[in-house]
Amino acid sequence: MTAKDEIKKSFLASIWFMFLTFPLMVIKVNTVTDTVEWRWHNMVLVGIGAFFLSMLWRYLLKRQADGSKKEKKEGPGIIQRLLQKKELTLPGIIIIGCFTLLFPHIFSMYQTNIMISALIYVMLGLGLNIVIGLAGLLDLGYVAFFAVGAYSYALLNLHYGVVFWIALPLGGLLAALFGIILGYPVLRLRGDYLAIVTLGFGEIIRLVLENWNEFSFGPSGIANIPKPGLPGTDLSLQGSTIFIFYIIVALVIFTIFVINRLENSRIGRAWIALKDDEIACQSMGINKAKTKLRAFALGATWAGMGGVVFAAKTTFINPASFTIWESVIILCTVVLGGMGSIAGVISGALLLILLPEYLRDFGQFRMITFGAVLVLMMVFRPGGMIENVRKTYKFEKN
Template sequence: MTIKSEIKKSILAALWFMFLTFPIMVIRVNTVENIVQWRWINMAFVGAGSFFFSMLWRYMIKQKSMKAKKEAIDKLSFVQKISQKKKIFIPLMILLGCFILAFPHLFSMYQTNIMISALIYVMLGLGLNIVIGLAGLLDLGYVAFFAVGAYSYALLNYHYGLIFWIALPLGGILALIFGVILGYPVLRLRGDYLAIVTLGFGEIIRLVLENWNDFSFGPSGIANIPKPPLFGVDLSLSGSIIYLYYIIVGLVIFTIFVINRLENSRIGRAWIALKDDEIACQAMGIDKAKTKLRAFGLGAMWAGMGGVIFAAKTTFINPASFTIWESVIILCTVVLGGMGSITGVISGALLLILLPEYLRAFAEFRMIIFGAVLVLMMVFRPGGIIKNVRKTYKFQKT
């Protein structure tokens, strides 16, 4: 395709965009003086900007196709290449570890609080990555298990006085049970049908929590949820935030370790086989029902523990915190970061949670910028920020 034809298409796109925005950008009615103002200079800016961005878009699409050909030859991503070079990888991990440990002492409490929220979503994204990224089961009701974990801590503490450290594993176990309960009815479903059923399950949990006043206190929610104790020592507000930060960092590291081990285990390979082809997976002797239930249960368990952390952080929860949009955001962290990729999911969660916060300076434009970033990522990196590359095993002759 010649440059002349590209310019012609960009001019047509600019003219069409000028026509669409004409009533908004050019005509302005002054109701005080009863006159109509014609702002033609705005039309010139719209035309020039549309032409420039159209040309840039076409150039980037062309570069993407050329890059795809190169990636077909060299499948390893930049992160995977770095991880194979121990002389670079180990010092980088040491520096990253030092930065993570020093983060609450280098930045304000507000920044630490935001980072705690981001790390909770990292944990949720890694849990959902088991269900979607590894097993290929589209779950749109994942926030239900998040709610189960949060309410389990709040209610167990309110009625029985259980502390955070006892409620943390209990919240995970209860969410795992709910994950298995959800898994049984949907064993024969996949694709869009599975997504609709899981979506309905998430809404059922939210509506039960909102309307069952005797059990969950309804829309009023539960307040005064205690923060994690430190050997009976009363911590200040800043001290409790720093302590909670280190707890979630430890849980994220534990989650990464466990999920990495699961991915490379017999169960993980069964999940990947199930994702690729259910019929072939079953023909190879893998129990499809057990494999799906394990994925739903283990994925839900991390959401439950994340819910306990969320309840301890906010000290107040109500059903409005667990809407379908939370499920969508968690799903976006997995898809945007890279399905099946642990590093990708972490980067996707950090980007999705931190970017809107740091764009608050742009006021009403921040969500437009945020949406534009998502669109660009899905067009130019459909595999995610760091897409997963399946490991290959070679037999060496001795």
């Protein structure tokens, strides 16, 4: 396309934007004096702004189109190559490990709390990654398992005085059970249909929690959930926050460890085969039902454990914490970070949770920025921030 065409297109876009924003940006009704103020200069500004943004947009798209041709030859991107370098692995782990160990001591309580939330989402993202990234089952009701975990700790503690350390595996198990309960009826479903059913499932759990007062205390929620304690010590508020931080760090490491092993195993390959082609997958002797249920159950386990930590961290839960919005955020962390890639999901979760926190100063522009980042990512890096690279196997080629 010639430069003239580009300018023409951008010009049209700017006119379109001026027209769209006309009622908002130009007309202003003064309700006190009952007069209309016409702010024509705003229209000019929108026009110029839209024109240049459109030019920039076109330039970036063009550059990406040229780039994708080259990239084919270059192979994986910089980050993947760094991740694959064996000699960088150990120093990398040490640096990240030291940083996380010192984090609560360097930064304020506020930062630590934000980091705990972000790490809970890392865990949720990694769990959902099994279901969506590996097995290719689009689950829009994932937050339901998070709720199951949180409520199982809250209720078990309230009625039976179950402590955190016992509730943690129990919450995971219960969530896995719910994963299987959801999995059974949707075994035959795929793609859009599956998404709708899981969406409904998420809402059902939330509505039950909201309306079954005798069971879950309805919208008023459950308060005074104890924080995890160390036997024999009495932790201060600050101490317990730091303790929860270390717990969630340990859980995230555990999650990464398990998922990494699952991914590169017979089970993980069966999941990816299921995602790629269901019929061929069955023709390889893979039991479709079993594989799907495994994905649902193992994905839900992490959400359940994350829920227990969440309940312990906030000490108060109610159904408002488990809305469809949360499911969407978790889904975004997986898609944005890179489906099927552990490093991608971690960075996606950290970015998506930390970004809005630190953008609070922008006030109402926060969500717009958030949306814009999502759109830009999907246009310029549809595979996610860190795309998954398949493992290559080392063996004797005799």
